[in-house]
Amino acid sequence: MQYSVMKSGTCALISSSVLVCAWPALATQSVTKPVVTSEMIVDYVAPPPTLEEAVLASAAIVVVVAETERTYQPPINGASTRLVYRMRVREVLRTHQALTTGEVEVYRFGGDTDHGDHIVRSVERGFPGFLSGRMYLLLLSWNRVLQAFEPRFGPNGVFEVFPDGRIETPGRALFARAQTTKTAATLLDDIRQMVLNR
Numbered sequence: 001m002q003y004s005v006m007k008s009g010t011c012a013l014i015s016s017s018v019l020v021c022a023w024p025a026l027a028t029q030s031v032t033k034p035v036v037t038s039e040m041i042v043d044y045v046a047p048p049p050t051l052e053e054a055v056l057a058s059a060a061i062v063v064v065v066a067e068t069e070r071t072y073q074p075p076i077n078g079a080s081t082r083l084v085y086r087m088r089v090r091e092v093l094r095t096h097q098a099l100t101t102g103e104v105e106v107y108r109f110g111g112d113t114d115h116g117d118h119i120v121r122s123v124e125r126g127f128p129g130f131l132s133g134r135m136y137l138l139l140l141s142w143n144r145v146l147q148a149f150e151p152r153f154g155p156n157g158v159f160e161v162f163p164d165g166r167i168e169t170p171g172r173a174l175f176a177r178a179q180t181t182k183t184a185a186t187l188l189d190d191i192r193q194m195v196l197n198r
Contacts, residue, residue, distance in 0.1 A: 034118045039125045042109050044154035047173035054175055055194045058139040058152045060096035062104060063161065063188070064089055066130040071111030074146055081111035081122060082146070085130045093188065094195050096142065098149070106130075106138065107148040127155040127170050135161040137187065159187070 048054050055061065064087035072084045085106045092099055110122045110129075123129070130136060139157035140149040151157040156171030165183040169176045179187050 033114075035112075035121050036118055037121050037123060040109060040122050041125050042127075042154060044156075045152075047153040047156040047171070047175060049175060051175045051179060051190065052194050054139055054153060054157065055094070055191055056198060058094060058157070059142040060092070060099055060140040060149065061094035061138065061191060061195070062087075062089055062099070062140065063091040063093070063135065063137050064104060064106075065135050066132050067103075068132065069129065071113075072107070073111075073113075076145065080109060081113055082107045082148075083110045083129065084148075087130075087136075090135065091188075093137075093191050096140075096149075098142065098147075104149060106140065107143065107146060107150050124154075126172075127158075137161055137167075137184070137191075 048057060066085055066087050068086045070084050070086075072082045073079070074082065085108070087104050087106060089099070089102050089104055098104075108124065108127075108129075110124050113120045113122070137159040138149075139152040141152040141157075142148075143150050153171070153173065153176075155169065156173040156176040158169060158171065159176075159179060160168045161184045162168070165185060167180050167182060167184055167187055169180060171177065182190070
């Protein structure tokens with residue numbers, strides 16, 4: 001058996017039947033940089049004492065299923081990176097002129113920044129990322145500078161909806177914690193009524 005080594009790459013004989021070759025272009029793509037996690041604390045607008053006040057202060061309210069996540073660096077001097085979550089809309093409880101399709105992008109603080117030899121991943125303390133395939137009820141605000149939706153009141157405007165009807169929130173505000181004693185159906189009915197009565 002004879003193997004030739006190409007000038008632009010390197011080959012290694014792993015066993016008598018396996019030859020592994022790496023070419024620079026391919027090797028560069030497969031190299032992963034070390035990731036350093038950096039926690040951040042975000043100071044959101046103070047949450048109101050009641051769900052009704054939170055609903056009335058929200059630009060839009062939706063039930064969504066998280067799909068994908070990407071990092072975005074706004075082209076604004078000094079702006080921090082954002083995580084952008086693409087979500088499939090299941091129900092609109094309070095509409096907004098920017099809700100025009102069956103999908104919505106939700107921006108959050110955080111994301112990956114390439115520092116050459118490593119990646120810094122900024123994550124928000126006490127506010128876990130949205131997980132693909134999971135369902136969420138979101139109270140949203142509209143960021144006019146970014147032209148994008150963001151969770152109103154940070155984690156206090158986010159409620160995960162489980163298949164068995166339970167509700168959980170990463171929020172610590174009294175109004176947010178109080179919703180975890182309700183079923184998803186009850187919470188959604190309460191919000192629909194509040195929107196109708198506005």
